[in-house]
Each structure stands twice: as structure tokens, then as C-alpha cells.
Amino acid sequence: MISVDPVLQGQVDSLNAAYGLCLDDGRLEEWPAFFVDDCLYQVIARENVDNGLPAAVMYCDSKGMLVDRVVALRRANVFPEHFSRHLISRAVIAGIKGETVTAQASYAVLQTRNDGETRIYNAGKYIDMLIVKEGAAKLVSRTCVYDTHRIATLLATPI
Amino acid sequence: MSVENRMGARPSLPTGVDYGVYHSPKIFAAEQRKVFQGRTWCYLGLEAEIPDPGDFRATHVGETPVVLVRGLDWKVNAWVNRCAHKGATVCRSLRGNQADGAFVCVYHQWAYDAEGTLVGVPFRRGLKGVGGYGKDFDPANHSLEKLRVESYKGMVFGTFSSEVEPLEEFLGPVMRKYVDRVLQRPIKVLGYARQHMAGNWKLYSENSRDSYHGALLHLFYPTFGIYRQSQDSAGELAEQGFHSVFTVAKPKGDVDYGSFGDEANREMQGTAQLQDESLLQFRPEIDDDIGLHIQSLFPSVVLQQIQNTLATRQIVTHGVDQTELVWTYFGYADDDEETTRHRLRNLNLVGPSGLISMEDGEAVELCQQGTVGAEGKYNFIKMGGDDVRGYYAPMGMDENAVRGFWKGYLDLMGNALATFDKQMVA
Numbered sequence A: 001m002i003s004v005d006p007v008l009q010g011q012v013d014s015l016n017a018a019y020g021l022c023l024d025d026g027r028l029e030e031w032p033a034f035f036v037d038d039c040l041y042q043v044i045a046r047e048n049v050d051n052g053l054p055a056a057v058m059y060c061d062s063k064g065m066l067v068d069r070v071v072a073l074r075r076a077n078v079f080p081e082h083f084s085r086h087l088i089s090r091a092v093i094a095g096i097k098g099e100t101v102t103a104q105a106s107y108a109v110l111q112t113r114n115d116g117e118t119r120i121y122n123a124g125k126y127i128d129m130l131i132v133k134e135g136a137a138k139l140v141s142r143t144c145v146y147d148t149h150r151i152a153t154l155l156a157t158p159i
Numbered sequence B: 001m002s003v004e005n006r007m008g009a010r011p012s013l014p015t016g017v018d019y020g021v022y023h024s025p026k027i028f029a030a031e032q033r034k035v036f037q038g039r040t041w042c043y044l045g046l047e048a049e050i051p052d053p054g055d056f057r058a059t060h061v062g063e064t065p066v067v068l069v070r071g072l073d074w075k076v077n078a079w080v081n082r083c084a085h086k087g088a089t090v091c092r093s094l095r096g097n098q099a100d101g102a103f104v105c106v107y108h109q110w111a112y113d114a115e116g117t118l119v120g121v122p123f124r125r126g127l128k129g130v131g132g133y134g135k136d137f138d139p140a141n142h143s144l145e146k147l148r149v150e151s152y153k154g155m156v157f158g159t160f161s162s163e164v165e166p167l168e169e170f171l172g173p174v175m176r177k178y179v180d181r182v183l184q185r186p187i188k189v190l191g192y193a194r195q196h197m198a199g200n201w202k203l204y205s206e207n208s209r210d211s212y213h214g215a216l217l218h219l220f221y222p223t224f225g226i227y228r229q230s231q232d233s234a235g236e237l238a239e240q241g242f243h244s245v246f247t248v249a250k251p252k253g254d255v256d257y258g259s260f261g262d263e264a265n266r267e268m269q270g271t272a273q274l275q276d277e278s279l280l281q282f283r284p285e286i287d288d289d290i291g292l293h294i295q296s297l298f299p300s301v302v303l304q305q306i307q308n309t310l311a312t313r314q315i316v317t318h319g320v321d322q323t324e325l326v327w328t329y330f331g332y333a334d335d336d337e338e339t340t341r342h343r344l345r346n347l348n349l350v351g352p353s354g355l356i357s358m359e360d361g362e363a364v365e366l367c368q369q370g371t372v373g374a375e376g377k378y379n380f381i382k383m384g385g386d387d388v389r390g391y392y393a394p395m396g397m398d399e400n401a402v403r404g405f406w407k408g409y410l411d412l413m414g415n416a417l418a419t420f421d422k423q424m425v426a
């Protein structure tokens, strides 16, 4: 573990907290703004990562693709009505090189559908690369490695 | 409606099946025997998943846990993952390599070779002449239950039946031709996704054969104004009806389906713009213009090429309303890095998060929920006629292949379902 400036730690944790609330509040249109323009966002099963296999269920290698996902969810895709709730751990910052920071955090996403039951929908970890500039952090890449390889019904809202 | 119909005396037909088939535990149990353990070949996995001796992968036939193993002699074997001693699960991992080709049950350490033959039993003679198994104990009689295994173009199938015809015959010439198309050259596995649906496996099997829903349920293309109204689609069924394939290609001639959009209730030609169209790029790599190939091989697998995504989708039945879909994504072995990246981008379209396929999981669950308690009532599968033909209607506005599924299913289930239909009347 490297010793991390508490201000930087706070910036990364704040980004994660805001990211989770943004998705959980249904403000999907604001979600791409957490990323830089030339970004990578993917959601990939842990069994693939552990076995060196690259296939992800979501793989967006531009901010435009994030926007397209959101527009598709709003206007095209059909999925069960649901609320989600992200619980995100404090980030462990692994490396700092100039403005570039690598970090990981655990997450659990709870989901509540119309039957009213709240279930653990997806658990895993974020593997992130961020740029911290002028007091704010942005994601260069976020890989959501999910332990819950049994995806219930489908995965619509980003993790 | 006649009195007879109201009482549910009508037997299930390919054009209308009693909703009870999605809910009855008795039928589910009969299916395990008559369909999955019956005269069929069930998909087990890809040879590319177990390239080296000792490689194994956990899989299923229906609800039965099975392990696929490449033996030290390179032969592909499959056996039921159930110890011959007390039934414990012998292989406890989803995949791996067992370099010595031996599988040892952790409970009492009975040891099996890659073929599933019992090769070691601790304390077989007891200790100092006390205990142990009797003289009549012959390890040869206590092997794991073995399946007949055959593979076609790298797709491995297994069967419990000693009567079913060889795999190639079971698939038939039409299906083989299409499998050949996708598996034209060596492949490499890119990864997995596992999707669980709270619905009956047959609802998913119908869905993959149902070309009617494609443009109506999956609205990604039309919303972004990229619904191509004149595409060339084709579909073929195997002789028994239960396997089928549906393809869509660029049009060859002038076809006008202009009225199609007007008839649908939902917006069919949206104005949304994709910000990044690389998602949709299609690089023809097989010697034709086919951009969509969905092939359903009864009873347990779908083979697909959609744009540049290649995958098998294995259907695993965990219960009457518990179905798992195991997506195995692959590419060709000689793909360069850029091609792989392109496939990964294309994969956004398919799978449990697929922009044009996530809806299938929801559709299965909606049908499961909507048919609760509806035993004795029937679905209606007459689009495109009420017979089972070898070909689909143009544009797939046809439930021919769904009827084909039921025809094959009813043939296999025979009396098991007839008895059920009678119970419904009683």
C-alpha cells in the first residue's frame, strides 16, 4: 500500500459516491460525464478475467458509445422496471503517475423490481484509471469485474 | 368456443400448446427423460474450450451436471458429475486442467480417469483384514455414468441414448450446411456470459426460433433509424421441424416492405443518432452477405453469427421456471488484435446486455408470469399458416419454426404429454 494524500483519496472516493448516486437516481444522461472523451468502460465476468478471456457484456471504447447506451435504454430497450442501489467501498489507490491514478473499489448493486423485493443483483470490483486535475477526478477507464456471473434476466442499467 | 375446448380437452398441437407445459413439474421431469436423456444429442461445449489433454469444462444436459474432458489420448469424453459411491459432485470447478487426467471425489476419494472409469478406491481391502469391500466388488461396475460423445465442426454433443442416430444424421444435411458456414475455420474462445431467466426453457427455445418478434421487440435498430426495410431473409427447418435456422442478408433484388413500419404500433423509424457507429460496423468475413444467422439446434443450443459476433448459447434447465443461458463467445483462431477488438465492440449488440438482444430475457419472464395458473388454456401459433414447412415466409413474419419446435417436442414427449392433457380435463 502506498501512502496517499487524503485530499486525493477524498477526490477518488467522491467520484465513486457521486457515480453510484447518479445511476441510482436514474440520472443516466449525466453518467457519461464521469468519463473523459477517450475512455473505456466495460462490464466483464470475473470468470473471463481470471482466465484471460476478453469478452465483456458491455464494451464501450468511446464516450459516444456511453451516450448511445443511455439513449438506447431510454428509447429502445425493453427491460423490467427496477431501481438499483450501489454500495461502493473506499477506493484503494494503487498507483499515481502525474495526474494519472489507478484505483480499485468493491461494489455491490442491489436491485428492486416491481415485486418489491430487493435482491443482491451484482457484486464485483471496479478497476479504474483516473485523471485528477484541478481538484476533480474523471474516469479514463472503468472495468467492472463482476463476481455474480449469473446475470438475473438481463443487464440494462450500467454498473 | 366449444364446450370441449373450454374444458381443455383439446390436446396440445404445434399451433397451440397448453400453457401448463411451462409450469408442470411432472412435465419438466418427463422432459428430462424423454427430451434431454431421450433420443437427442445435447450440446456440451466447444472443442476449443478444451484444447489440451486434461482440460475439462463443467456443463449440463438438461438439468444433469456433466463434465466434458479431453483425455490424455486427446479423445473427448463426457460423464455425469455424480460419484458412483454416494452421488457427490466429483468435479467442483467450472473449468480447469487435470494434468494427470484423474478426477478424485473429495468425500471418500474414489478416483476416476478422464473417461469416467473408476480406477481407485481407498481402503478397498479394509485395514489389516478388517472392513473393506467384499470379494465381489468389481470397480468396473462402479464407473461414472458415461455419455456417448460426438462432435461436429468442433461443437461437442453428448447423448444418454443408445438408439439415437449418429450426430451428423441427427443434425441433418441442412443444419450441417449452416454449422459449416459459421464454423468454417478454427476458432478461439473469447469468453462467457451466463444469463439466468425465471422462465421455462421452452419459452427461450421458442424465442430463438421466433423471427416474428425480432423487429417488434428489439427496437434498437429502428430507434436509431437504421432499420433496413428491404433485407433478404431466409429460414430453413430440419425434417423433424425441431432444428431451424434463420438468416438475414443484404437484399438481392427489389423488395418493398414499406407498409411494415405503419402496421407496428411503436415507432419504427426513429430519429435518434448514434454517436459512435463503429458499434454497428459489419465486416463480411464469410463468403456471403449474411449479417445475421441464428440457428437453433434442438434441444439445447443456439449457434449465432450476428454482425461479427460469433457465439453458442447453451440452454440449461435448472427447474420448471429456472433457465440458464450460457453464452460462449468466440472468434476465429487467426483473428488479429484489431479484429478481436472489433468483435468485442460488436458484442455490445448481443448477450444479456445486448442492445438488440437483452429483451429476450424479459420476454421469457413475461410469458412465464402471464401463464401462471393457465393450465387448459392455449397459446396461438398460427402466423404464416398452421403447418410445419421447410421454409420461412419472407421477412420472417412466420411462426413456422416455432411450430416446428413443438412438432418435434410433441413427437418426443408422446404419451407423457397426452397423459398430461387428459389430467387437465379431469
Ligand code: FES
Pocket: B083, B084, B085, B086, B087, B088, B105, B106, B107, B108, B109, B110
Ligand atoms: S461420495 Fe464420492 S467417494 Fe464417497
Ligand SMILES: [Fe+2]
Pocket: B207, B213, B214, B217, B218, B357, B359, B360
Ligand atoms: Fe429476440
